Amino acid sequence: MNFLINMLILNVTSKVAHRIEQDWKTWTREVWIPKMLDTGLFGEFRFCKLMENDDEDGRMYVVQMYCDSEENYQTFLKEHDEVIRQEAYAQFGDAFISFRTVMETLH
Template sequence: MIVYNVTSKVRWDILEGWLNWQLERQIPSIMATGLFDNHQVFRLLEQDEDEGPTFVVQFFTSSIDRYQQFVIEFGPAMQQEGYEKWGNGFISFRTLLESV
């Protein structure tokens, strides 16, 4: 199992809109590529939230090839859409995990 992990810290002033966009637009668009089998959304606890909360979205896929196809064909445009819509209201970093 391969897990594409996206961690995002979101400013309070855009939180409601950003979270709705994630749940209603961004995540469904990623799942619609057919390259991930499931996903899960988390809010990190015990974090400094002075500047805003931190969320983790994990996308699960069966192979590194499917993940790489997503990164090549869809990833950059989807990331750009977020930055165009929300500017510097959030910061994200991505990690790749493999179950052992």
């Protein structure tokens, strides 16, 4: 990826119940991230655990998916987003909750 151009970052933050944490992390690494990359609309990712958060109800994780254009991001929303999102909820139900933000890199 060329980080000299402005990129969009789809930032997905998830709070994951302790009882599913290991299964959720494995599924995210082995299923969710590859499906996102297989769309051909994202070129790179970061998978992170938030370090300073209240862990009483679950841990917080962030996946950042890097997209090189607004057009590719809009294509993702129209063609892939709902199906991939529903697969996660079918797998884990309400044992996790996610929210999304979209960021633009600045140079």
